[in-house]
Amino acid sequence: MADAAHYWTTLNLISIAILLIVAGSALQGIRRGASGSARHLLLMLVDGIVAILSIFIAWQGVQLLSPRIQSWLKLQNVQIPSEEIGMWEQIYYTLVTSIRDFPLLRFGLLFLIGYLLVKLVLYKLVDPLTEKMLTRTQERKEGAKSIVSFLVGGLLGSIAGMTRALMLVAILFIYVSLFPSTPVTGYIQASGWYQKGAQEVIMPFTGDFIADKVPVFTRAVEQEFGQILQRKYEILDASISPDIAEAAVQVTAKGNTQEEKAKLLYEWVGTRVQYDWDKVKLYEEQRIWKEQTPADTFETREGVCIDYSRLYAVMARAVGLEVKVVTGLGYDGQGGYGPHAWNEVYLEDKQEWVSLDSTWVSSGGEWFNPPDFDQTHIKEA
Numbered sequence: 489m490a491d492a493a494h495y496w497t498t499l500n501l502i503s504i505a506i507l508l509i510v511a512g513s514a515l516q517g518i519r520r521g522a523s524g525s526a527r528h529l530l531l532m533l534v535d536g537i538v539a540i541l542s543i544f545i546a547w548q549g550v551q552l553l554s555p556r557i558q559s560w561l562k563l564q565n566v567q568i569p570s571e572e573i574g575m576w577e578q579i580y581y582t583l584v585t586s587i588r589d590f591p592l593l594r595f596g597l598l599f600l601i602g603y604l605l606v607k608l609v610l611y612k613l614v615d616p617l618t619e620k621m622l623t624r625t626q627e628r629k630e631g632a633k634s635i636v637s638f639l640v641g642g643l644l645g646s647i648a649g650m651t652r653a654l655m656l657v658a659i660l661f662i663y664v665s666l667f668p669s670t671p672v673t674g675y676i677q678a679s680g681w682y683q684k685g686a687q688e689v690i691m692p693f694t695g696d697f698i699a700d701k702v703p704v705f706t707r708a709v710e711q712e713f714g715q716i717l718q719r720k721y722e723i724l725d726a727s728i729s730p731d732i733a734e735a736a737v738q739v740t741a742k743g744n745t746q747e748e749k750a751k752l753l754y755e756w757v758g759t760r761v762q763y764d765w766d767k768v769k770l771y772e773e774q775r776i777w778k779e780q781t782p783a784d785t786f787e788t789r790e791g792v793c794i795d796y797s798r799l800y801a802v803m804a805r806a807v808g809l810e811v812k813v814v815t816g817l818g819y820d821g822q823g824g825y826g827p828h829a830w831n832e833v834y835l836e837d838k839q840e841w842v843s844l845d846s847t848w849v850s851s852g853g854e855w856f857n858p859p860d861f862d863q864t865h866i867k868e869a
Contacts, residue, residue, distance in 0.1 A: 502679035506656065510649035517645015522637040525644035532648055538610045546602035553602075554595050561588035568726045578723050585723075586716050593716065657685035721813040725802050729783050736803035749807055750833045750844070754856050757800045758849025764790040793818070793847040794829040800846050801831060810834040814843070819864040830865060 517525040566584050587594045660682060664673050676682055739756045743749035767790075770776050782802040785791040791799070797813045804811040811833045818828025830845040842857035843865065849855060 500675060500679050502660070502676055503681040506653045506679070506681045506685070509653045509656065510646060513649025513652060514642045514646040517641040517643070517648065518638050520641050520645070522640035522644070525641040525648075529644050529648050532651065534614060536651075538607060538614065541610060542603050542607040545606045546599050549602050549606075550595055550598045554591065554598055557598070558588060558591070558594065568723055582716075582719055582723050586719055589719075590716060654685055654689055657682055658690055661686050661690050721798060721801065725782055725798055728802050728806050729786075732782065732786050732799075732802055733806040735786070736806040739803070740807050746809060746833075746835050746837060747842075750804065750809055750835070750842070751856050753800060753803050753807075753809075754844045754846050755849065757796055757803065758846040758855075760789055761785060761796055761799065761846075762790050763847070763850070764792055764795075767792055796847040797829040797831050800844075804831075804833055810836075812841075814865075814867060816868040817866040818845075818848075825866060828865065 517528075520528060561584065566581070566588065568581050568585065587597065660676050664676055664686075667673055736753065740749035740752050743752050767778050770778060780788075780791060780795055782795075782799040785795040785799045794813070794815070801811045801813050811831055813829060814832055815827075815829045817825035818830070820826050828847075830843060830847065832841045832843050834841050843861045844857060845855040845861075845865065855861070
C-alpha cells in the first residue's frame with residue numbers, strides 16, 4: 489500500500505502523461521469493443537515484431553557491408569579537386585569522402601537504408617497473413633456490443649496503453665542516461681510511475697547497456713560530427729589561389745621546421761587581418777551573415793574568427809602543412825563563452841596536433857600552442 493501511495497504522491501507532468509496514455513488507450517478499447525481492440529492490438533503486435541526483426545536484420549547486414557563499402561570507396565581513390573567546384577560537386581565530395589572516412593556516419597546511413605528496405609519486404613510478406621487474421625476477427629464481430637465486450641475491449645486497450653507508456657519511459661530513460669545532471673532529468677526521475685517502469689521493466693531488460701554504452705556512443709558521434717564539419721571546410725577551401733600560395737611561401741621562407749612555419753603563418757594572419765566588427769554588428773542586429781572565402785579575407789584583410797581560421801588553413805596547406813579548422817566556444821573575458829573558431833596544425837616531427845588562435849593575436853598573449861589553451865577554447869560537440 490505504501491508503494492502504491494508513493495506513485496500517487498509523486499505525480500508530475502511525466503506521471504500524468506503516462507497515466508493519460510494508459511487511460512486514453514483503455515477508453516479507446518472500451519469504445520472499440522473486444523473485437524475492435526483485438527484487431528488494434530494485433531496490428532500493434534505485428535508492427536512491433538516487424539520493427540524488431542527489421543532492426544536485427546539491418547544491424548547484422550550493415551556489419552557485413554560497412555567494411556566492404558569502405559574498401560570499395562578507398563579503391564575508387566576519390567580526391568577532393570584542387571580547383572574551384574560548384575555547390576553540387578561540393579555536396580558530392582563531402583558525402584562520398586565522409587561515408588568513406590567516418591565509420592559511424594557510414595554505419596548510420598547504411599542501417600537506415602537497410603532498415604527501411606527490410607521493413608518494406610517484411611510487410612509485403614506478413615500483410616496477407618495479417619489480412620486473413622483480421623478478416624476472421626471481423627467475421628466473428630458481435631452485433632451489439634455487450635458489457636463483456638466493453639470490459640474485454642478496455643482490458644485490451646489498457647495493454648496497448650501500457651505498451652505505449654513503456655515506449656515513452658524507454659525514451660525518457662535514454663535521455664536520463666545521456667544527460668544525468670540536467671534539471672529536466674531530476675524532474676523525470678521525480679515521477680514514481682517513471683521510476684516503476686524504468687526500474688521494473690527497462691533496466692532488467694537492457695541491463696547496464698543503455699547507462700554504460702549510450703553516453704560513450706554519443707561522445708563518439710559528437711567527435712565524428714566535428715570531423716564532418718572539418719571536412720566541409722576542406723571541400724570549400726580546397727582551391728588555393730596563386731597569390732595566397734605565393735604569400736604563404738614568402739611568409740614561411742625563414743622557417744626551417746614545420747613548427748616555425750606554422751608559427752610564422754599564425755603571426756602573419758593575426759597581424760595582417762583586422763577584426764571586422766561591422767560584420768558582427770550586421771549579424772547581431774539584422775541576422776545577415778556576410779559569407780566570405782579565404783580569398784576575400786586575403787584581399788580585404790578583414791574578417792571574423794572563422795575567416796581568420798579558413799585563411800590560415802589555406803595558407804598552411806599551400807606550404808605542405810596538415811591543418812584543421814576547429815569550431816566551438818571561446819572565452820569572452822567576462823566569465824562566459826561565445827561562438828569561436830581556431831586552428832589545429834599537425835607537426836610531423838613531433839607527431840602531434842597543436843592548437844593556435846590567430847584571431848586573438850591582436851588581443852595580446854601567446855595563442856600558439858600555449859599549455860592552457862583548452863581552458864579558453866571548447867571544441868564544438
